[in-house]
Amino acid sequence: MSTSTDFETGHSGHTTAFLTDSTLCIGCKACEVACKEWNGVSADGFDWSGFSYDNTGHVGHSTWRHVKFVEGDPQPGFGGNSGETISWEFSSDVCKHCEVAGCLEACPTGAITRMEFGAVYVQPDICNGCSYCVVACPFGVVQKNVEDGRAFKCTFCSDRQRVGLEPACAKACPTQSIKFGEINELRNEAQDRLQELRARGIEDATVYDPQDTSVGGIHSIFLVRGDPRTYNLPPKPEVPTIYLKDGWRSAGIAAGMMVVAGLAAFLSTPSKNGKRLEGAAR
Amino acid sequence: MRDPARREHTPDAAREARLVSIRREAEKKGRLVEQGVRPKGAPFPKASPETGYYGIPLLKEPQWTWEIPVYFFVGGAAGAAALIGALAKVTGKDEGLARDARLVAAGGGILSTGLLISDLGRPERFLNMLRVFKIQSPMSVGAWVLALFGSSAGAAAFAQVVDDRLKIGPVRVLGNVAEGFSAAMGLPLATYTGVLIGATAIPAWNHNVKTLPIHFGMSGLGAGVSVLELMGHDDSPALNVLGIGASAVESYEGVQLEFKRDSVNRPLKHGLTGWTTRLGSVLAGPVPLALRIIASASGSRRLRRAAAWSSIAGSILTRVGWIYAGHESARDWRIPLQIKETPSTPELTSRRDIPQMRAG
Ligand code: SF4
Ligand code: SF4
Numbered sequence: 274m275s276t277s278t279d280f281e282t283g284h285s286g287h288t289t290a291f292l293t294d295s296t297l298c299i300g301c302k303a304c305e306v307a308c309k310e311w312n313g314v315s316a317d318g319f320d321w322s323g324f325s326y327d328n329t330g331h332v333g334h335s336t337w338r339h340v341k342f343v344e345g346d347p348q349p350g351f352g353g354n355s356g357e358t359i360s361w362e363f364s365s366d367v368c369k370h371c372e373v374a375g376c377l378e379a380c381p382t383g384a385i386t387r388m389e390f391g392a393v394y395v396q397p398d399i400c401n402g403c404s405y406c407v408v409a410c411p412f413g414v415v416q417k418n419v420e421d422g423r424a425f426k427c428t429f430c431s432d433r434q435r436v437g438l439e440p441a442c443a444k445a446c447p448t449q450s451i452k453f454g455e456i457n458e459l460r461n462e463a464q465d466r467l468q469e470l471r472a473r474g475i476e477d478a479t480v481y482d483p484q485d486t487s488v489g490g491i492h493s494i495f496l497v498r499g500d501p502r503t504y505n506l507p508p509k510p511e512v513p514t515i516y517l518k519d520g521w522r523s524a525g526i527a528a529g530m531m532v533v534a535g536l537a538a539f540l541s542t543p544s545k546n547g548k549r550l551e552g553a554a555r
Numbered sequence: 556m557r558d559p560a561r562r563e564h565t566p567d568a569a570r571e572a573r574l575v576s577i578r579r580e581a582e583k584k585g586r587l588v589e590q591g592v593r594p595k596g597a598p599f600p601k602a603s604p605e606t607g608y609y610g611i612p613l614l615k616e617p618q619w620t621w622e623i624p625v626y627f628f629v630g631g632a633a634g635a636a637a638l639i640g641a642l643a644k645v646t647g648k649d650e651g652l653a654r655d656a657r658l659v660a661a662g663g664g665i666l667s668t669g670l671l672i673s674d675l676g677r678p679e680r681f682l683n684m685l686r687v688f689k690i691q692s693p694m695s696v697g698a699w700v701l702a703l704f705g706s707s708a709g710a711a712a713f714a715q716v717v718d719d720r721l722k723i724g725p726v727r728v729l730g731n732v733a734e735g736f737s738a739a740m741g742l743p744l745a746t747y748t749g750v751l752i753g754a755t756a757i758p759a760w761n762h763n764v765k766t767l768p769i770h771f772g773m774s775g776l777g778a779g780v781s782v783l784e785l786m787g788h789d790d791s792p793a794l795n796v797l798g799i800g801a802s803a804v805e806s807y808e809g810v811q812l813e814f815k816r817d818s819v820n821r822p823l824k825h826g827l828t829g830w831t832t833r834l835g836s837v838l839a840g841p842v843p844l845a846l847r848i849i850a851s852a853s854g855s856r857r858l859r860r861a862a863a864w865s866s867i868a869g870s871i872l873t874r875v876g877w878i879y880a881g882h883e884s885a886r887d888w889r890i891p892l893q894i895k896e897t898p899s900t901p902e903l904t905s906r907r908d909i910p911q912m913r914a915g
Contacts, residue, residue: 323600324600324609324611325609327609330611331611331612333615341602341608343602343608344601344602345601345602345603346601346603359601375756378689378691378692379692379693379694379754379755380689380692380694381684381687381689381692381694381695381697381698382683382684382686382687382695383686383687383689384683399683399686400683401675401680401681401683401684402675402676402680403674403675403684403694404617404618404619405692405694405751407615407616407617407618408614408615408617408752408755408756408757408760408881408885409754409755409756410614410615410756411614411756411891412613413612413613413614413615413756413885414615415615416615416618417618419618422675422676422677422680499604500603500604502604502607502892502893502894503602503603503604503607503608504602504608505607505608505611505613505888505892507613507891507892507893508892508893509893510891511756513754513755513756513761514691514754516753516754516755516761516764517691517693517750517754519753519764519765520693520749520750520753520754520764520765520767520768521750521768522765523746523749523750523753523764523765523766523767523768523769524743524746524747524749524750524768524772526768526769527745527746527749527768527769527771527772527773528742528743528745528746528772530769530772530773530804531635531638531742531745531772531773531776532638532642532742534776534796534797534800534801535638535639535642535797536642536646537796538642538793538794538796538797538800539642539643539646539648539649539793540646540648541793541796542648542791542792542793542796543648543792544647544648544649545648545649545651545652545790545791545792545793546647546648546649546650546651
């Protein structure tokens with residue numbers, strides 16, 4: 274990364290994004306496989322979670338794309354021969370590449386940086402594994418790999434984007450559930466798709482794109498059905514830097530209290546210099 | 556054993572009647588609406604606006620090791636000790652105290668760095684912290700503060716040792732300058748940890764960002780006073796006054812927390828993390844406060860020492876309690892999803908059974 278200075282100038286002009294459309298997702302996990310193969314991400318281990326077909330649970334250091342299997346309440350009366358059916362949605366989750374990214378702000382080493390197309394990228398040669406980004410991400414995305422000692426998350430396939438290719442997950446997706454492109458175009462596309470779905474009677478379709486929070490918008494927009502909270506998408510994500518002002522003010526007050534208390538304590542009490550030898554002899 | 560589903564049944568009147576009613580309904584409506592058989596384990600976990608995504612935590616748990624809360628304690632005590640030493644010297648009230656305070660500050664600086672390196676895994680990883688300075692990252696600010704504090708406190712202690720043996724004037728002056736600088740750095744060192752955890756996405760932490768730095772700063776002050784007392788300064792009246800001040804503020808902070816009723820603060824009040832935090836508050840607040848007040852009336856050094864041990868234990872427990880309350884808080888998906896608790900909201904369960912939660 275350090276060979277190019279372009280990346281330090283921040284993102285200007287062409288900002289890229291994902292639009293993940295859960296109404297098109299078939300839950301095949303091709304994106305997860307493509308991501309792991311392209312990026313050489315280690316295995317998650319194999320355990321049954323008991324949560325539908327989801328055995329990884331959430332995005333993490335070894336799961337950069339994560340397909341959610343959203344099983345809702347059984348709906349009696351809609352299942353043909355089975356008497357009832359469940360609502361079952363799929364949605365491929367990923368790092369949100371926030372406009373104002375908590376992880377990037379918090380990183381003390383400068384390992385997390387903004388790429389020219391707007392991606393938030395962890396430079397593995399600089400990360401020292403302090404794991405402060407982990408508690409700074411309002412979406413619970415970036416995670417430290419304890420065995421490796423560094424933090425990992427989706428790179429937005431920065432290596433592919435630099436040579437003009439789409440990210441591996443978007444390329445592998447067989448239903449175009451993962452769309453990749455310029456952010457404003459995708460935002461328009463999301464609205465068009467929303468209208469189309471509504472016109473077809475899918476009233477509960479929603480676009481998840483929180484722009485009026487301190488996160489200031491995300492570069493991974495989602496189209497889901499129903500309440501986004503069902504998909505663990507927070508209604509009001511906040512970047513933790515908004516707490517800094519209150520925190521440092523309080524630290525200043527604390528420091529003032531310590532100095533004043535210290536001065537008062539010494540000035541109000543008798544000198545002990547004469548008795549020093551006695552103290553030292555103990 | 557045979558599969559229970561294929562077990563042979565003995566016909567009875569009730570079951571026969573049921574079969575007849577099924578046929579009647581089929582004849583009447585042309586279809587049958589029934590719940591069917593619920594397999595073992597039902598009802599299954601579900602995703603909904605009330606449970607989030609199967610109740611899998613939205614936020615990631617902190618991944619710091621045990622070294623970090625201990626570092627919070629050591630750094631707080633060392634920072635406060637540097638301040639106490641400098642003030643003892645500037646006011647000209649206690650040369651002996653100033654001397655020992657330099658040693659405590661320097662020792663604490665070394666120990667703090669060691670603890671941080673141990674959390675990171677390799678020494679050179681700490682150096683990466685000093686690659687850049689980022690004012691918006693409390694972790695970066697803290698790393699620089701610790702580096703500057705450690706080197707100035709170390710220099711002051713070294714100058715002390717040299718000056719004691721060789722009596723070199725310039726060394727003494729340099730030592731005093733370093734001492735002043737370490738006291739100035741000790742203030743942020745003792746308080747920044749509150750900002751560090753306050754300015755995160757963890758609800759129980761960021762909810763208390765306005766009081767955490769004061770809480771931790773006073774906890775550090777109480778601990779710094781106590782360490783110096785246990786080194787033989789248990790007859791210093793100034794230290795007792797400072798100890799009373801620190802434990803009074805800590806008592807106030809503890810009471811404040813008790814009065815907070817919102818669910819965000821639950822990990823700080825209930826369960827193992829809640830009781831650890833509470834025990835820390837009691838041991839750093841009312842207990843030493845009472846002991847010190849009695850001690851200042853009676854002049855008892857034993858009570859002073861008891862108060863000091865209590866403050867130190869309380870200070871450690873406070874940091875441990877707060878850090879692990881953050882783990883607990885990260886697991887509560889309801890807060891970031893803004894899910895109001897109703898009687899039907901499922902109980903918060905630990906999701907350690909999910910593969911990655913275990914692997915960390
Ligand atoms: S979602 Fe989290 S990890 Fe991704 S850019 Fe935003 S803050 Fe960083
Ligand atoms: S773990 Fe790495 S990427 Fe995350 S904040 Fe620390 S240095 Fe930055």
